[in-house]
Amino acid sequence: MRSHYCGQLNETLVDQQVTLCGWVHRRRDHGGVIFLDMRDRDGIAQVVVDPDTAEAFATADRARNEFVLRIQGRVRLRPEGTQNPNMPTGMIEVLAKDVEVLNTAATPPFQLDEHGKVGEEVRLKHRYIDLRRPEMIDKLRLRSRITHRVRAFLEDEGFLDIETPILTRATPEGARDYLVPSRTHAGSFFALPQSPQLFKQLLMVSGFDRYYQIAKCFRDEDLRADRQPEFTQIDLEASFVEEDDIMGIAESMIRSLFREVLDVELPEFPRMPYAEAMSRYGSDKPDLRIPLELVDVDDLMKNVDFKVFSGPANAEDGRVAALKVSGGAKLTRKEIDDYTKFVGIYGAKGLAWIKVNERAKGLEGLQSPIVKFMEDVIEELLDRTGAEDGDIIFFGADKARIVNEALGALRVKLGEDLELYTQEWAPLWVVDFPMFEDDGSARLQALHHPFTAPSCDVETLRTNPAVALSRAYDMVLNGTELGGGSIRIHDQAMQRAVLEVLGIDQAEADEKFGFLLEALKFGAPPHGGLAFGLDRLVMLMSGARTIREVIAFPKTQSAACLLTDAPGDVSQEQLKELSIRLRHKAKAEHTDE
Incomplete structure (x- = not known):
């Protein structure tokens, strides 16, 4: 039915007759001339329909978004000033001589152009529409x-x-x-x-x-x-x-x-050995684009007068680790509170921190509610983490598993939020x-x-x-x-x-x-x-x-298919064939809740 895909058209085909099949991506009526942006899996091509071709013009006039059309016409260069170098087919257009409607379409549940913003649930429910979008293709x-x-x-x-x-x-x-x-x-x-x-x-x-x-x-x-x-x-x-x-x-x-x-x-x-990855990054899949590392400070915290730190530091399965963020002292208290809530997802009971404003001033140059508990070890702590003016140090203190998961996730979030990436790709x-x-x-x-x-x-x-x-x-x-x-x-x-x-x-x-x-x-x-x-x-x-x-037809995060409404009920006859009897109906359980 077609001679070319829409996205294949270019200047080498000027003056050639082509036949396109696809969907109406957009229809525009400019001063009696109808423009149809035709779309298929390979791209979009502009089609021009003049009133001179009366039958084709009447058909194009009835066409709407997502109608399925077959168009025959001649490729020509776009007029000067209307060319679009940002579009693969932007230098040419097709002057239509015949337009055939292969199928009409109801108004789609959402628009497919670049201005169409719609929630994922709607997109998954109508995935066959969503998959028409050039981005998905x-x-x-x-x-x-x-x-x-x-x-x-x-x-x-x-x-x-x-x-x-x-x-x-x-x-x-x-x-x-x-x-x-x-x-x-x-x-x-x-x-x-x-x-x-x-x-x-x-x-x-x-x-x-x-x-x-x-x-x-x-x-x-x-x-x-x-x-x-x-x-x-x-x-x-x-x-x-x-x-x-x-x-x-x-x-x-x-x-x-x-x-x-x-x-x-x-x-x-x-x-990288697993043990090193967990020690330095709190993760067995570290993102090496982020120049932040966990530093063990258990030995410094064993005798501090702060049980939140000294308890895990002396426990066999505990860990106290520090995460220094260069330039992080600029973080606001609200941002720190948000990060505290974030690590709570991973089981952390809190997120201690020290802002290094002016290290030369000693304790007076530090800002933190916990500094008073570690006066004897603060200088060694700052040396070990390499802290300088303008930095912030975050701490994790708990079972090693919780510290690793919480600070490991925080490290990744800080890398993204503060745009700390040092390279595009980092394999290991x-x-x-x-x-x-x-x-x-x-x-x-x-x-x-x-x-x-x-x-x-x-x-x-x-x-x-x-x-x-x-x-x-x-x-x-x-x-x-x-x-x-x-x-x-x-x-x-x-x-x-x-x-x-x-x-x-x-x-x-x-x-x-x-x-x-x-x-x-x-x-x-x-x-x-x-x-x-x-x-x-x-x-x-x-x-x-x-x-x-x-994935062409994915499930939601609750493992459901919104498109087919799966999983679904089966008949009693099917269950009997399988020697299965249900103890509870799923929908009834949801109703009780």
């Missing part, structure tokens, strides 16, 4: 280019694209599973995969050596700006590799993507993660997943699991974890030992992971891999604020 085109480049890169590196099952069994991977009841096995359930982890390991046992997949994954967890209940991974696994092999392939792929898609050469990828690898973490429950949890190989032997792991390190690695970019991976366990004895440390006895291990444990007996090669979050990668590369902006 550009993001999804970028996503398509990225996946194309990823496939080409990995194919060139010898990786095979292999699909793994969507219906599988529940396995503990750190989040709740989405369960699917089985009609043919009454009372039993499939689970949607949180990742292809076990199947890609089985592919390594099968001898495929290098696997990749752009895989759909599902996790029933609380949502944030960079989380969705269903998301997409760039998943890869290889045999006979060490950490450097996988990290080298992954880094080369990301460098190639940025170079070919954005024309950006990424800087060096430094490697975080390595040497602990094998396990203590989340306050009765038993240890795997920091990554229970199939990650520890860097010690079986006996050492069983003897002192709390200090065991893993052979895991995360790629971080601008404070966002792009992807994570590890060398996997390929020895059955080690896999059983890790499961035992996690409180999974042999019977439970055989019931949940028997197929993997059995496979590890039959010549499993050393192997490792990594998974990138495709949605996060596209979000960063497009400059979007959330991954919802780069």
Whole structure:
């Protein structure tokens, strides 16, 4: 039906006949001449309809925004003074000789031009309209280019694209599973995969050596700006590799993507141990664009007459840390109060601070309600933090986990609010993660997943699991974890030992992971891999604020689809087929509340 896309038109087509199909982006009537801005996925082209072509003019006169039209006409240069060099098609226009309405359109729920401002809820409810916006088209085109480049890169590196099952069994991977009841096995359930982890390991046992997949994954967890209940991974696994092999392939792929898609050469990828990242930045995904660091001051605070500081300083699981902000003394009391409320989100009970107005004046040159409690250590404190006139020092004092989360988040917020970024892109690898973490429950949890190989032997792991390190690695970019991976366990004895440390006895291990444990007996090669979050990668590369902006049909933060009104009710007949009876109706529960 068409000869060209709207965005393809340029000066090389002057005097040629073209046929366009698309939507009316804007209609203007100027002195008896009708101008139609026609839009399709490639761009916008200006169409001119003169009264001389009576039938075409009458049709164009009836057209409104979002009508679907087919237009035939001749490309010509725009008259002098009407050209738009900021628009790809701004030097030409199409003089229409025939205008056909392929479909009419009701008044859309919001305007698609640059002046249309509308809430996200309305946009998600009418996503098919929202996706017509050039900004959304550009993001999804970028996503398509990225996946194309990823496939080409990995194919060139010898990786095979292999699909793994969507219906599988529940396995503990750190989040709740989405369960699917089985009609043919009454009372039993499939689970949607949180990742292809076990199947890609089985592919390594099968001898495929290098696997990749752009895989759909599902996790029933609380949502944030960079989380969705269903998301997409760039998943890869290889045999006979060490950490450097996988990290080298992954880094080369990301460098190639940025170079070919954005024309950006990424800087060096430094490697930072997990312990150092937590100590200096309070985060295992530090944003290195921000030149702020946490400084430990526990030793200085152990004997101060201020229990808020001395208590955590003397506690085994406590931490007192300082965060100096150069030039921060200009912050108002309201701004400091706002930051105090902000760290409260992360469990901090308050936010102590000292403004350094004139350091040469000693205590008189400092402004803070807590200085009087630390007169004996104040000079050493200022020296350690490198504080100068005009700076402010913030403090965190609590359990180490709370201090890290609160000051780590504050550091990022200050970097954004005060525009402290020193570079556009700051990648790094975080390595040497602990094998396990203590989340306050009765038993240890795997920091990554229970199939990650520890860097010690079986006996050492069983003897002192709390200090065991893993052979895991995360790629971080601008404070966002792009992807994570590890060398996997390929020895059955080690896999059983890790499961035992996690409180999974042999019977439970055989019931949940028997197929993997059995496979590890039959010549499993050393192997490792990594998974990138495709949605996060596209979000960063497009400059979007959330991954919802780069997913065609995303869910809300409550895991609902406003477009289809999912999740929804099913009939009693369907439930009966699945041997399911509901204890409570969801809508009734909401009504009671």
